[in-house]
Amino acid sequence: MKNRAFLEINGLKLKYGDKAVLDGVTLKIEPREVLVVMGLSGGGKTTLLNLLLRLMEPTSGTIMFRGEELLSLERRELNRARTRIGMVFQNAALISSMTVAENLALPLRELSDKTPKEIDKAIDEKLELVDLKDAREKLPGELSGGMKKRVGLARALMLDPELVLFDEPSAGLDPIATERIDDLILELKEEHNVTSIVVTHEMESAFAVASRMAFLDKGKIIFDGTPDEIKGTDNKVIQKFLAPYLAHERTGELHHANS
């Protein structure tokens, strides 16, 4: 058990007829890692996260989470395993008819034995973590995009998960909100020992939070390594994908050196 990875994905495939959305994805994630998964739009990144939670069923492959094969779990065990994995959805997916506090209380109310007082305390703690104490009684419709994402993150953390999945956490956010989310991902790793998988297109965010990076192209992992290694890769697709960011980074360095 000791040699087993925290999360091990092996030969994960998802096919619709002849079309392979994921074509044999293999990844290993160690505890306290922040793995950033990048790739072109429609490359299967969100599908990968959905498969990890079994919101979709793969065609073949295995997903070992903490020594447990997720794909062979029965519904009851699967739901138990899901409580150890938090997911921050791209659109936050907050329950629109509930206030922020009710959204956060939901997993605890449904899945834990905590008293209303303890649940209230946990809500305050998580809202403080995401810096949104004032939003407690607001409805999701009254929140900005960045605030919704932070509430989504707070809800994902309510059951103190070991693994958090982020689906495009900074998509559509301004630079300040993006930086706040990036800081939170790092804070989770440093202070709460949370392992994260972040799916993103935003290069600055990706390099700010990643301890490892993987690149998904046409359903296959074509790169798996450190942020420094990906910058030096000779893969043409990745070079093209990173070119604007690296050029921007070089300009910044040059400007910095000149001044």
Added chain:
Amino acid sequence: MNNPAEAFVARVGGKALAFLEELGSLTWLAGNTAAEIGDRVAERRPPFRLADFFFQTARVGVGSLPMVILLSVFVGLTMALLTGYQLQKFGVTTLVPPVVGIAFTREMGPLFTGIVLASRIGAAFTAELGAMIAGGEVDALEAMGIGPLRYLVTPRWLAIFCMTPCLAVLSTLSGICGGAFISDLMLQLGYSFFFDQVMLNLMVKDILAGVFKSFVFGALIGLISCYKGLGVKGGAVGVGVATTSSVVTAVSSVIAFDSVINIFLVLLFP
């Protein structure tokens, strides 16, 4: 497929297959909701929150009451009036109270309640569950390990299942009252005579038939509306399509099941 007969058979076959598929999915929804409830019970946790159940019962029951009563009073009134004018020709207007009483208890009360609930509440259930699907809220519930079928379907289904018979009884009473009012006004049949005749002619099997039918209608409307809502595809347009389909399917099913139950009841308890 140039042969028109062949094309016709293929079209009918296709429709039959689609119907069986829908029936299979409905059974899947009912089975999986029951299984999720079973999981919760095995974990010694309540399958749903009582507050959610009472919220839905208030919405289904209290919320639909004015419409059910209004509709039933007017239908009862019209029925008594038209029946009375026809029976007047034969000098047997005294048959109006039993006709209205039995018709409303066995048939009209449960049927009108079913139609009102299918269009008013069934549409609302489908639209809100559909919007939750489109907004990813159902996926979020599932991702958290909260069985979405148990959490979303159970209180809604149970509320409409329990409330339909209650509303059907009130619809029956309202229809009879409407009939009594017009009979007193235009057919020279006093209130006490009208109600006495209703009580004298009504049999326990009429009351049981009405109550049994309304339980079946409630179960059908709840299941169909939740199924249509959870099966939404394609965002806002999908929600609209599903809501229309939900109302059409639920109303048709209520009427079809009403006929089937009537046939069986008449055959079994003549």
